[in-house]
Each structure stands twice: as structure tokens, then as C-alpha cells.
Amino acid sequence: MKMLLSLRINGEERDVFAAAHKTLLEVLREDLNLTGTKHGCELGECGTCTVLVDGDPVLSCLALPVECQGREIKTVEGMAQGGQLHPLQQAFAELGAAQCGYCTPGILLTAEALLVDNGMPTRDEIKVALAGNLCRCTGYTKILDAVELAALRIKGART
Amino acid sequence: MKKDNFTIIGQSLPKIDAWAKVVGETKFADDLVLSRMAHGKLLRSPHPHARIKRIDTTRARALPGVYAVITGHDLPRVKFGILPVSQDEEALCVEKVRMVGDAVAAVAAVDEETAERATELIEVEYELLRPLMSIEDSLAHPEVRIHEYGDGPNVHKAVSLQFGDVEAAFAAADLVREDVFFFEGNTHLPMEQHSAVAQWGADGKLTLWSSTQTPHYVHRLLSKILDVPQAHIRVVAAPVGGGFGGKLDPFAHEIAACKLSQLTGRPVKFTLTREEVFYVHRGRHPVLMWIKTGFTKDGAITGMHFRSWLDGGAYGSYGVASTFYTGALQTVTYKIPVYKFEGARVFTNKPPCGPKRGHGTPQPRFAMECQIDKAAEQLGLDPADMRRQNLAEPFVKTANHLTVTTTGLGECIDRVVEASGWRAKRGSLPPGKGIGIACSSYLTGAGTAVYWNDMPHSGVVVRADRSGLVAVLCGATDIGQGSDSILAYLVAEVLGIEPKDIRVHPADTDLTPVDLGSYSSRVTLMAGNAVIQAAERLRAKIFEAVARKLEVTRDRLVAEDRRVFVDGDPDRGASFAQAVVLAESMFGVLAFPGSYAPPKRAGKYKGGGVGPSPCYSYSACVVEVDVDRETGEVKPTEVWIAHDVGRALNPLLVEGQVEGSVYMGLGEVLMEEQVFRKGVHKIPSMLEYKSPTTLETPEIHTILVESDDPEGPFGAKEAGQGPLLPVIPAVANAVYDAVGVRIDETPITPEKVTKAMDAKRQGKPARVGPERLPVFRFPEPRVVESAFGQPAERIAERPFAS
Numbered sequence: 001m002k003m004l005l006s007l008r009i010n011g012e013e014r015d016v017f018a019a020a021h022k023t024l025l026e027v028l029r030e031d032l033n034l035t036g037t038k039h040g041c042e043l044g045e046c047g048t049c050t051v052l053v054d055g056d057p058v059l060s061c062l063a064l065p066v067e068c069q070g071r072e073i074k075t076v077e078g079m080a081q082g083g084q085l086h087p088l089q090q091a092f093a094e095l096g097a098a099q100c101g102y103c104t105p106g107i108l109l110t111a112e113a114l115l116v117d118n119g120m121p122t123r124d125e126i127k128v129a130l131a132g133n134l135c136r137c138t139g140y141t142k143i144l145d146a147v148e149l150a151a152l153r154i155k156g157a158r159t
Numbered sequence: 160m161k162k163d164n165f166t167i168i169g170q171s172l173p174k175i176d177a178w179a180k181v182v183g184e185t186k187f188a189d190d191l192v193l194s195r196m197a198h199g200k201l202l203r204s205p206h207p208h209a210r211i212k213r214i215d216t217t218r219a220r221a222l223p224g225v226y227a228v229i230t231g232h233d234l235p236r237v238k239f240g241i242l243p244v245s246q247d248e249e250a251l252c253v254e255k256v257r258m259v260g261d262a263v264a265a266v267a268a269v270d271e272e273t274a275e276r277a278t279e280l281i282e283v284e285y286e287l288l289r290p291l292m293s294i295e296d297s298l299a300h301p302e303v304r305i306h307e308y309g310d311g312p313n314v315h316k317a318v319s320l321q322f323g324d325v326e327a328a329f330a331a332a333d334l335v336r337e338d339v340f341f342f343e344g345n346t347h348l349p350m351e352q353h354s355a356v357a358q359w360g361a362d363g364k365l366t367l368w369s370s371t372q373t374p375h376y377v378h379r380l381l382s383k384i385l386d387v388p389q390a391h392i393r394v395v396a397a398p399v400g401g402g403f404g405g406k407l408d409p410f411a412h413e414i415a416a417c418k419l420s421q422l423t424g425r426p427v428k429f430t431l432t433r434e435e436v437f438y439v440h441r442g443r444h445p446v447l448m449w450i451k452t453g454f455t456k457d458g459a460i461t462g463m464h465f466r467s468w469l470d471g472g473a474y475g476s477y478g479v480a481s482t483f484y485t486g487a488l489q490t491v492t493y494k495i496p497v498y499k500f501e502g503a504r505v506f507t508n509k510p511p512c513g514p515k516r517g518h519g520t521p522q523p524r525f526a527m528e529c530q531i532d533k534a535a536e537q538l539g540l541d542p543a544d545m546r547r548q549n550l551a552e553p554f555v556k557t558a559n560h561l562t563v564t565t566t567g568l569g570e571c572i573d574r575v576v577e578a579s580g581w582r583a584k585r586g587s588l589p590p591g592k593g594i595g596i597a598c599s600s601y602l603t604g605a606g607t608a609v610y611w612n613d614m615p616h617s618g619v620v621v622r623a624d625r626s627g628l629v630a631v632l633c634g635a636t637d638i639g640q641g642s643d644s645i646l647a648y649l650v651a652e653v654l655g656i657e658p659k660d661i662r663v664h665p666a667d668t669d670l671t672p673v674d675l676g677s678y679s680s681r682v683t684l685m686a687g688n689a690v691i692q693a694a695e696r697l698r699a700k701i702f703e704a705v706a707r708k709l710e711v712t713r714d715r716l717v718a719e720d721r722r723v724f725v726d727g728d729p730d731r732g733a734s735f736a737q738a739v740v741l742a743e744s745m746f747g748v749l750a751f752p753g754s755y756a757p758p759k760r761a762g763k764y765k766g767g768g769v770g771p772s773p774c775y776s777y778s779a780c781v782v783e784v785d786v787d788r789e790t791g792e793v794k795p796t797e798v799w800i801a802h803d804v805g806r807a808l809n810p811l812l813v814e815g816q817v818e819g820s821v822y823m824g825l826g827e828v829l830m831e832e833q834v835f836r837k838g839v840h841k842i843p844s845m846l847e848y849k850s851p852t853t854l855e856t857p858e859i860h861t862i863l864v865e866s867d868d869p870e871g872p873f874g875a876k877e878a879g880q881g882p883l884l885p886v887i888p889a890v891a892n893a894v895y896d897a898v899g900v901r902i903d904e905t906p907i908t909p910e911k912v913t914k915a916m917d918a919k920r921q922g923k924p925a926r927v928g929p930e931r932l933p934v935f936r937f938p939e940p941r942v943v944e945s946a947f948g949q950p951a952e953r954i955a956e957r958p959f960a961s
Contacts, residue, residue, distance in 0.1 A: 008842045034183075035183070035190035036184070038187070038351070039352075040351070040352070040433065041844065041846075042432070043433070043845070045433075045845040048350055057373075058345055077182070083913045091180060091665075092177070092181045093177035093178055094177075096173070096174065096175050096177070097485070098174075098181055099176055099640065099641070099815055100350065100351075101176070101177075101179075101185055101639065102350040102401060102639075103350045104180055104181060104183075106348065107362070117228045130852075130853045131853050132852075133852075134348055134850060134852065135350070136823070137350075138818060138819050139815075139821055139822030139859060141858075141859055142811075142814075142818065143853075155669050
């Protein structure tokens with residue numbers, strides 16, 4: 001059964017006519033061509049497909065779009081503003097935190113949610129926040145470094 | 160090139176593709192969408208070993224939304240495999256399935272869901288055969304045959320090589336140890352599931368976009384499998400979302416996509432599910448090992464005899480190479496004057512094993528480095544000192560005819576010993592805490608291709624035009640390691656421009672010269688040397704043009720800061736773009752090839768082709784662990800690793816490779832296992848197949864050592880695989896230091912640690928590990944003289960060098 005969904009994604013209103021049982025992941029990738037959101041398991045195990053819904057990290061492979069109507073959905077495509085990269089994106093690129101880059105969108109968004117809640121997290125707090133996002137390339141080291149650098153830069157920009 | 164005066168080389172620059180990756184722009188294979196594209200699905204066998212009696216696709220074909228259904232009868236009846244000696248695979252099995260997950264039919268439909276529903280409507284009648292699920296099982300039942308070829312019933316390959324008289328070496332030793340180890344299989348677990356899109360055009364030409372590490376080998380094999388000339392096939396490598404060796408073979412979904420596209424006249428996409436990726440596998444072989452080594456009382460090795468039994472799974476894949484690799488590199492780290500190796504790979508009804516990061520060498524490295532630790536204790540030597548005193552010498556040959564060029568292993572050991580506080584900590588940490596050390600070496604590119612030929616292993620074209628843009632065309636594939644970026648840095652260094660001025664085009668068999676692929680840590684060295692050659696040829700023409708214009712000799716010119724000018728007189732010259740215009744005006748189109756093939760150094764004996772490499776990287780690792788004496792849980796708390804990378808072309812990327820290797824090694828030694836019950840994978844999901852998260856990954860201290868190897872591009876060696884190797888035995892040795900038990904098999908789980916500690920308390924041997932070896936007769940050894948200590952040329956001749 002198809003239904004009309006009204007979604008607010010990256011600040012834009014998008015109407016989609018999609019099967020009601022499709023996951024948010026599928027609708028983002030297949031119906032809206034927002035392929036920046038990746039999939040690693042489609043079972044809620046790896047964190048790759050993380051998006052933000054009202055600012056909270058959500059596994060889009062387990063979420064139904066109908067539940068997200070009227071809420072603010074953010075994908076990796078919505079992180080840069082007016083051509084300016086988010087400090088996390090900048091730091092990830094500079095510090096080599098993205099190797100193959102496949103897990104990167106999910107990790108960036110999870111980290112963004114963390115930094116909104118906790119502007120200067122400790123390394124252990126970053127580890128806890130990212131514990132649900134698997135990365136097979138980096139050994140996480142450069143990812144943690146990049147989140148720390150972004151936090152410092154965001155703080156620096158505010159003060 | 161002024162080696163000590165680099166501008167780009169040695170800088171920690173971002174990767175050239177980093178920006179696309181952080182904004183989600185990078186198009187992986189599953190992100191490709193073509194008009195009218197159909198979606199494919201494979202029907203896979205639920206049985207580990209069965210004869211196919213009948214396949215009926217009638218009901219599947221009748222399902223609305225289904226465009227086509229194929230079985231193996233719709234494909235040419237030809238078997239294939241990545242190695243010419245093991246042509247034993249079918250994309251869709253016709254007579255027999257040999258593992259759960261073997262594909263038997265494929266569907267193309269309007270969407271994935273319809274395709275999946277159609278596979279459920281295909282009726283397959285199987286006659287079940289006895290599954291053989293272990294090495295012992297396969298050897299004990301020669302009446303059941305998984306394949307009809309090989310070196311014996313269910314024996315894919317059996318090898319035996321002897322370099323000198325090992326028995327005499329044991330007789331001359333003060334201590335002879337025999338130990339048995341087992342390394343459990345594990346899988347690559349790339350974050351991206353394999354995906355491919357095929358489009359068979361109306362012109363009869365085929366294009367395949369695929370997440371593959373080896374577009375060239377896929378290109379060759381598709382031609383054989385589909386019976387279409389290679390000239391009519393184009394393979395484009397999509398950016399790979401993690402490879403680690405898991406995307407090196409041609410796969411059923413790629414072949415089915417091509418055939419279904421031909422039949423439907425539509426592009427067809429296949430993307431595997433995570434469960435399918437576990438079955439596609441080609442990962443780390445489970446290996447049982449016996450190692451006998453003679454030591455003098457000061458710790459020198461008098462000789463070594465090594466045996467390995469590999470559980471190969473259902474197909475050949477790279478298995479012959481894997482078998483040789485379990486015996487190849489033992490001799491490269493320490494002096495081993497005489498050496499004997501026997502290895503056998505046995506077929507079982509499980510997903511085939513193949514190359515995973517370190518291909519065939521982490522298993523013997525685990526065995527050897529743990530045995531050295533045991534010998535050091537018996538001899539009363541410090542394990543770090545014992546290793547330090549017996550290092551392989553630079554520019555000499557090993558017993559098995561491999562050529563060591565530079566080695567920085569001594570410095571690596573010194574640096575990790577110093578940084579970790581080894582001397583103060585060893586034997587002095589509180590109960591439950593321990594520290595361990597191990598070393599290793601690895602290839603910088605396999606010295607031979609998987610098929611015999613005299614052509615370049617890596618080809619590059621560098622082209623410049625009046626716009627000032629420089630394009631690099633190379634058949635190599637960036638799998639996240641940053642090889643495209645390395646090519647850009649090298650070209651930028653040679654031409655005196657910035658990496659941003661360069662576009663590196665991904666592997667596309669229509670456009671890019673052949674590179675053999677992203678495996679065996681070969682791309683930086685091989686494509687790197689090729690791209691330097693091409694860029695130097697371009698620079699020579701640019702210099703010639705500018706020299707004529709300025710009426711100076713070419714040798715007075717330099718290229719720096721996006722300018723070409725007279726050395727010492729920067730105002731006399733031209734911008735790089737103007738210089739290119741001058742050269743294009745004088746010589747026409749500026750496009751220059753670079754070719755690389757390794758020096759021909761293979762030992763002159765059968766099997767001598769596996770192991771040679773232009774040069775070897777070296778690593779030393781110290782790990783500190785915390786072992787819970789109640790639960791047996793092992794927590795690595797800190798890792799120090801020093802890696803001889805020859806030269807760090809970009810230290811940031813080298814560190815990333817080292818850190819990723821350490822992480823993956825920790826997963827293998829502590830938790831990862833690819834295991835089966837009744838032919839079915841026990842844990843084919845990312846939740847149950849345990850791999851380290853941020854919480855299980857300790858702080859990693861990376862130290863880069865530069866030995867400036869004459870074979871490497873500006874002296875560089877590999878970094879992507881070698882650093883994984885020492886981590887595994889270093890953890891095992893640290894566990895012994897912490898709680899006094901030897902866990903001689905991976906993974907070192909809490910169950911095994913508590914079992915060994917219980918045994919220790921009861922006065923039994925404080926060890927968990929294999930107790931017995933298979934009953935197996937290796938062939939008579941091929942006896943070759945040991946080449947140990949023979950001098951090697953400092954500069955090797957190689958094809959295409961000038």
C-alpha cells in the first residue's frame with residue numbers, strides 16, 4: 001500500500017508517495033535520491049545509516065517515515081550550510097578520519113548530536129557516543145581526534 | 160628529484176577525495192541509479208553439499224514484475240577462478256552445490272522485493288550429499304569428493320619445499336621446540352556490502368560498475384565466463400567501501416547482473432545483503448600449524464621446519480597462493496639459515512577462504528612469534544633483545560631465495576621498547592596486567608601477477624593540456640587507503656604543482672591503463688613508480704619547451720610553486736599553465752605513459768613465485784593488556800607500534816593504515832571468528848560477529864620509521880597490511896605475561912583464558928590450543944639449496960625502467 005508522506009528533510013519540505021512499509025533509509029535513498037545515507041546491515045546493528053530526527057541519532061534502517069512526519073530529519077547532505085562545511089566535516093577531511101568513507105555520514109551525524117548536547121566531550125564520552133557506529137578502516141583513532149578538533153573549533157568560534 | 164627537499168611528499172595532507180566523502184557525494188556502486196534499471200537477486204543453496212536434480216523457474220517467471228530468471232544453463236558452461244590453476248567456480252551452479260550460499264539461479268525484477276519474492280518461487284530439488292565440514296572430516300572421507308581435481312582426495316594443494324638440511328640444524332641447536340597452534344578463520348566485514356550494476360548496451364557492448372578491488376581481473380574473467388571479447392567489455396571500479404581482500408574475486412552477482420542485463424535490455428543492479436557478504440567471504444583461512452625450531456643458547460635460530468593445514472572452504476579462490484604464503488615470509492624477519500615448509504589446503508563445504516589483509520601470513524606469524532616468546536623464556540632471554548640480536552640483514556637473500564632490501568626492524572624494536580617502557584614493565588606489572596612484544600614483515604606488492612605475462616603490473620598515463628590541468632589515468636582502485644591521493648601527491652611533487660591541480664581518474668578499463676588491482680600492498684609502490692615515470696616524461700617535455708623559449712639548457716630549470724623557472728632566478732620562467740601551452744605548441748598533445756613491473760627475483764624453483772616482492776615493510780609491536788582473572792576477559796589497554804614504511808609519502812595516511820591494521824588485528828586475536836554449525840554460518844550478522852567498537856579499541860601509539868628503500872617511489876614501502884601482523888602474537892604474549900597461560904589459538908576468548916587458568920590451578924599444562932594434528936602425508940620435498948646470506952644487488956634491474 002502506498003501513501004503520501006510529507007517529510008521535512010534538511011530544512012526542505014518533501015512530499016513522497018511511497019509504500020507504507022518502506023524504511024526511512026529506503027525512502028531517503030530510493031525515493032529522494034539522498035544517497036549520502038549508507039547501509040551496512042539493514043538490521044540496526046552497525047550505525048552506518050544514522051540520520052538525525054529532531055536532533056537525535058536514529059537508525060534509518062529501523063525507522064518508518066510515517067513516524068517521522070512533522071519532525072526535522074537531517075542527513076549528511078544537510079550538514080554543510082551555504083557551501084560552508086560543518087566543522088566536523090572539515091576536521092574529518094583534514095585529519096584523515098574518513099578512509100573508505102562509507103561509515104562516515106553516520107558517524108558525522110552521531111558526532112554532531114553529541115556536540116550539540118555536550119560541547120566539550122572527553123575522549124571517553126566521544127567513544128561512548130560513537131560506540132554504536134562500526135568503522136572497519138580507521139581503528140577509530142583519527143575519528144576521535146577529528147571530533148575533538150571540531151569541538152575545539154566550534155567552541156573557539158562561539159567565544 | 161632532490162630527495163631531502165620535498166614540498167608535497169612527507170606532508171600530512173588531506174586525501175584528494177576526502178571532501179566528497181564527508182559531504183556524502185561519493186557514489187558507491189549501490190548509489191548508482193540508471194534509467195529503467197532492474198534489481199537482481201540470487202537464489203542460494205540452503206545445503207552445504209548437494210546434487211542439483213532439477214530447477215523449475217516457471218512460477219518465478221510468471222510473477223508480475225519479473226523481467227527474467229536465469230540458471231547456470233543460461234550461461235556458457237565454463238568454470239572460472241581467480242587463479243589459472245583453480246578454475247573451479249560457476250556463477251550459478253549447474254550440477255552440484257558445495258556450500259550454503261552457492262548461487263543456483265538469479266532473477267531481475269522491477270524492484271528488490273519482487274526479485275526476492277521470485278527467488279522464493281523457484282523450485283530446486285536437491286539430492287543431499289555428505290557435507291565435509293573440517294580438515295579432519297575431508298581427509299577422513301576420500302570417498303566423498305568436493306571437487307574432482309587437486310593434489311589428492313579433497314586436497315586442493317599440497318606443497319613441500321626444503322632449503323638446506325634442517326635436521327642437521329636441529330642437531331646443532333641448544334634448544335629445539337615443537338609447538339602447535341591454530342588460527343581461527345575470520346572475515347573482512349567491509350562496511351559496504353558488495354554491489355554491481357551491469358548495462359549491456361544495444362551495441363552489444365557490456366559495462367559493469369562494481370565495488371571491486373581488481374577491475375582488471377574481473378574484466379579478463381568476464382570475457383571468459385560470458386564468452387564475449389574483452390574489447391567489448393568495460394569494467395568501471397566504483398569507490399570501494401572497504402575491501403581488505405574481500406572484493407578481489409569475480410562474484411556470482413556481477414556475472415548474473417551482466418547476463419540479466421543482456422536478456423532484459425535493461426541495466427541490472429545487485430546489492431548483497433549483509434548475510435550474503437558473510438557467505439561470499441574469501442577471508443582469513445583457519446590454519447592449523449606445527450612449528451619446530453632450533454635455537455642456540457643466545458637465541459639465534461639454527462633452522463625451522465613449518466607445517467600448515469589450511470581449511471580452504473568450497474573453492475580454490477586465491478588458495479594456492481594462500482598456501483604458499485603460510486610458508487613464505489617466516490625467513491624475512493630473523494636470520495634462519497635453513498628452512499623447510501610443508502603446507503596443504505583442504506576443501507571443505509564452507510564458504511571459500513582467500514586473501515584478507517596480510518594474506519596467509521598472520522597465521523604463521525602468530526605461531527612463530529609466540530614460539531619465540533616461549534623459547535626466550537626457556538633460554539632466560541628478554542624477548543625483545545632476542546629478536547633484536549637476530550635480525551635479517553639488509554641486501555641479502557633468505558634461505559627460500561627472497562631478497563631483503565632495506566630493513567628498519569632494529570629501529571622499530573628499539574622505538575617500541577623505549578616508548579612502551581618495556582624494560583621497566585616486563586615481568587613487573589601487577590597481577591592480571593601484562594606486556595607482550597612481536598615483530599613482522601610484509602610484501603610491498605606481489606612480485607608476480609596472478610596470470611603469467613610479461614606486461615607491466617601497473618600502467619599510468621599522465622596528461623596535461625593548455626588549461627594547466629593535469630589528469631592521471633590509472634587502473635588502480637582506491638579502496639579507502641588513499642591510493643588515488645598518493646598518485647596525486649607524487650605527480651604534484653614531480654611537476655611542482657599542488658594536488659588540487661590534479662585529477663585522478665578511477666579505474667575504467669576503457670580509459671585507464673591496466674593496473675593489477677588493490678591487493679598485496681602493491682599500489683603505492685607499483686602505480687607510484689609508474690606515475691613518477693610518466694610525470695617525469697611530461698616534465699622533460701615541458702622543460703624542453705621552456706628551455707628553448709628562454710634559451711637556457713634544460714638542466715637549469717626547476718618546477719616549483721606552480722612555476723617552471725631557471726634555478727636561482729625565479730623571475731626567469733613561466734607559470735606551469737604557460738609552460739604547458741609552450742610545450743603543447745611545440746610537441747602537440749602531452750600525454751605520457753608510465754609502466755612498472757617488479758624486478759624478476761623469483762626463486763628458481765616451483766612455488767618460488769609466491770613471496771618475492773620489490774621490498775618488505777617491517778613492524779614491531781608492544782601491547783599492554785589487562786586480564787580479568789575472574790572472567791578471563793582480555794582488555795588491550797595500550798598499543799605501541801613502529802612501522803618501517805620506507806618513506807611516509809603522507810604520514811597522516813600511513814598512520815591511518817597502521818591504526819586500522821592494529822584495530823583489525825585486535826579484532827582477530829580477541830573476538831572475530833567465522834564459524835559454522837551444520838554448514839550454516841553461526842553468526843552472519845554485524846551484531847553477533849563481534850568486532851571492536853570505539854570502546855574496545857585502545858589508544859594506539861604509532862611510530863613511523865623510514866629506511867628509504869631504493870625500490871620504492873621516493874623510498875616508500877607498504878603500510879596497509881604489515882602492521883596487522885605483530886599485533887596478534889603481541890597480545891597472546893602479553894596474556895601470558897599477565898596470567899601465565901598460553902592461549903595457542905585465536906581468538907583468545909574469556910572461555911579459553913579461564914579454562915587455561917583452571918588447568919594451571921590444577922597443576923595441568925597452563926595452555927589452551929590444538930592437541931593433535933591431522934593424519935596427512937606431505938609430498939616428498941622439493942630440495943633446493945638455501946640461499947641464506949647470499950648478497951643481493953642494491954639496485955635491481957627491472958623491465959620498463961627506462
